Amino acid sequence: MVKPNQEFKEEMALFQEHIKRAGLRRTAQRELILTVFLKTEDHLSSEDLYWLVQKEDPNVGQTTVYRTLKLLTDAGLAREVRLGDGRTYYEHHFDHEHHDHMICTECGEVIEFFSEEIEMLQDQMAEQFGFTPTHHSLRILGLCKVCDRKELKTSSAASGAQPRVRVKTTLN
Amino acid sequence: MVKPNQEFKEEMALFQEHIKRAGLRRTAQRELILTVFLKTEDHLSSEDLYWLVQKEDPNVGQTTVYRTLKLLTDAGLAREVRLGDGRTYYEHHFDHEHHDHMICTECGEVIEFFSEEIEMLQDQMAEQFGFTPTHHSLRILGLCKVCDRKELKTSSAASGAQPRVRVKTTLN
DNA sequence: TTGATTGCAAAGCATTTGCATGCTA
DNA sequence: TAGCATGCAAATGCTTTGCAATCAA
Numbered sequence: 001m002v003k004p005n006q007e008f009k010e011e012m013a014l015f016q017e018h019i020k021r022a023g024l025r026r027t028a029q030r031e032l033i034l035t036v037f038l039k040t041e042d043h044l045s046s047e048d049l050y051w052l053v054q055k056e057d058p059n060v061g062q063t064t065v066y067r068t069l070k071l072l073t074d075a076g077l078a079r080e081v082r083l084g085d086g087r088t089y090y091e092h093h094f095d096h097e098h099h100d101h102m103i104c105t106e107c108g109e110v111i112e113f114f115s116e117e118i119e120m121l122q123d124q125m126a127e128q129f130g131f132t133p134t135h136h137s138l139r140i141l142g143l144c145k146v147c148d149r150k151e152l153k154t155s156s157a158a159s160g161a162q163p164r165v166r167v168k169t170t171l172n
Numbered sequence: 173m174v175k176p177n178q179e180f181k182e183e184m185a186l187f188q189e190h191i192k193r194a195g196l197r198r199t200a201q202r203e204l205i206l207t208v209f210l211k212t213e214d215h216l217s218s219e220d221l222y223w224l225v226q227k228e229d230p231n232v233g234q235t236t237v238y239r240t241l242k243l244l245t246d247a248g249l250a251r252e253v254r255l256g257d258g259r260t261y262y263e264h265h266f267d268h269e270h271h272d273h274m275i276c277t278e279c280g281e282v283i284e285f286f287s288e289e290i291e292m293l294q295d296q297m298a299e300q301f302g303f304t305p306t307h308h309s310l311r312i313l314g315l316c317k318v319c320d321r322k323e324l325k326t327s328s329a330a331s332g333a334q335p336r337v338r339v340k341t342t343l344n
Numbered sequence: 345t346t347g348a349t350t351g352c353a354a355a356g357c358a359t360t361t362g363c364a365t366g367c368t369a
Numbered sequence: 370t371a372g373c374a375t376g377c378a379a380a381t382g383c384t385t386t387g388c389a390a391t392c393a394a
Contacts, residue, residue, distance in 0.1 A: 025368050025373055046359080061376040066359065082254060086384085087358060102303045111301050118297075121290045122312055129283050130317035131274050137311040140294055145302035197348055197393050218384080233351040238384065258359085259383060350391070360381070367374075 008038045011077055011094060018075035029060050033068045034077070043081050043089035043110065083110070084141065100138040106147035180210045183249055183266060190247035201232050205240045206249070215253045215261035215282065255282070256313065272310040278319035 015034055019026055036052050044052075050065045069090055072078035081089040083103055100118075102111040118138070126133045187206055191198055208224050216224075222237045241262050244250035253261040255275060272290075274283040290310070298305045 023373085027368075027374065029375070059376085063360080063377080064375060067374085082256075084254075086258075102298060102301060102305070104303075105306065111303060113297050113301065115293055115297055118290055118293045121287055121293070122310075125285050125287055125290075126274060126312055126314065129274060129285065130320070131276075131283060131312070131314055132320045133274070133312045133314035134277065135313040137309070137313070138294075139309045140298055140303065140305045141307040141309070142298065142303055142305035148302070148304045195348085199349065199393075201350070231351085235352080235385085236350060239349085346394090348391105348393080350389105352389100353387090355386070356384080358381105358383095360379105362379080363377095365375085365377105367372100369371095369373095 008035065008094065011038055011092075015072070015075055015077060018071075018077075022074075024071075029057075029064050030068050030071070032057055032060065033065055034072060037069075037072065037078065037090070038092055038094050040092075043083065043091045045087050045089050047087075049090070082137070084139065100140075102140040102142065102144075104144035104147055105141050106143055106150075109144045109146075111144070180207065180266065183210055183264075187244070187247055187249060190243075190249075194246075196243075201229075201236050202240050202243070204229055204232065205237055206244060209241075209244065209250065209262070210264055210266050212264075215255065215263045217259050217261050221262070254309070256311070272312075274312040274314065274316075276316035276319055277313050278315055278322075281316045281318075283316070 012031070012034065015030075016026060019030075033049070033053055036056060037049055040049070040052070046062070046066050046069055049069065050060075050062050053060050053065060069078060072092075073080060073090070078090045078092055081091055081101075083089055083101070096112075097114065099112040099114045102113060103109070104111075122136055123133065184203070184206065187202070188198060191202075205221070205225055208228060209221055212221070212224070218234070218238050218241055221241065222232075222234050225232050225237060241250055244264075245252055245262070250262045250264055253263055253273075255261055255273070268284075269286065271284040271286045274285060275281070276283075294308055295305065
């Protein structure tokens with residue numbers, strides 16, 4: 001079922017490189033997990049990935065998925081994502097540029113977005129504080145288009161006008 | 173030891189109001205927890221707050237602190253903060269305007285900052301996607317001034333020049 | 345009096361760790 | 370062969386829940 005690894009040649013190579021550099025070992029599990037991971041879209045939890053991997057090889061354990069995800073993160077192939085609920089999600093770069101997230105608190109939809117200006121301003125802010133940034137994390141929580149409409153319908157009567165965009169407060 | 177509640181008159185009133193509105197009850201524990209909470213600075217975990225409350229009244233339980241912190245969040249008096257490790261921190265508005273965070277991954281220092289421009293751009297982005305934001309969360313991870321200097325010293329020789337600020341990738 | 349609140353202990357979750365066995369290099 | 374990797378079960382750490390006793394309204 002798994003497509004030939006050749007599809008992710010670069011990524012696989014990067015991984016092997018990292019493994020060698022760290023004095024670790026190349027194993028079937030790690031390769032399978034990475035391959036399955038690269039074929040996913042969006043964000044998935046360790047458990048999500050575990051089930052996907054299970055379909056290919058029922059012998060792989062949860063623990064190995066957890067450990068490998070960590071390894072992939074170290075290798076720069078995966079990125080931890082915290083969506084706000086307790087757990088940790090992961091996403092990869094393959095076919096995906098760097099981006100931030102809007103998360104609908106009603107239906108859980110996740111919108112990926114990117115703003116060059118926001119990036120620049122962040123760097124400027126950091127510089128002001130003598131801070132050297134390595135990562136950043138921007139989440140906007142609220143209602144997606146669909147849920148916002150529902151909200152209007154159920155609560156008071158909705159005027160035809162677009163709801164005003166307004167950030168009331170901050171998390172984090 | 174606890175200063176008279178009069179100091180936080182407004183906050184206390186808001187809390188009582190919320191409690192009444194929700195058909196809940198005013199209790200000594202809740203008042204104590206809120207008072208102690210408002211006297212703190214920065215971000216503290218439920219457990220941190222628990223220990224502070226313990227000093228005033230050893231009979232108050234962990235659970236009540238957890239529950240009250242949730243209540244305060246609902247009432248708009250507290251704000252959940254996720255610093256990146258597993259746990260949830262809280263901060264209050266008293267004496268504190270809305271802000272975002274830079275977190276030093278070396279020493280854990282947390283710098284609070286605010287950028288009107290970034291706020292505006294976020295609203296603009298949201299509008300583009302028909303998204304109605306309610307909260308947002310921006311974290312910049314990296315090295316603070318002090319740790320960055322140390323880093324330079326221990327690794328290769330440091331040139332006198334300021335290190336370039338550059339965001340490599342995103343967590344979120 | 346009624347039903348919300350509390351504190352304890354137990355349960356839940358996601359994640360990590362200990363350890364004997366298995367497998368790369 | 371040495372020692373990293375694996376998978377299981379047990380342990381952890383934070384947070385939530387069940388429940389009898391307590392307390393505010």
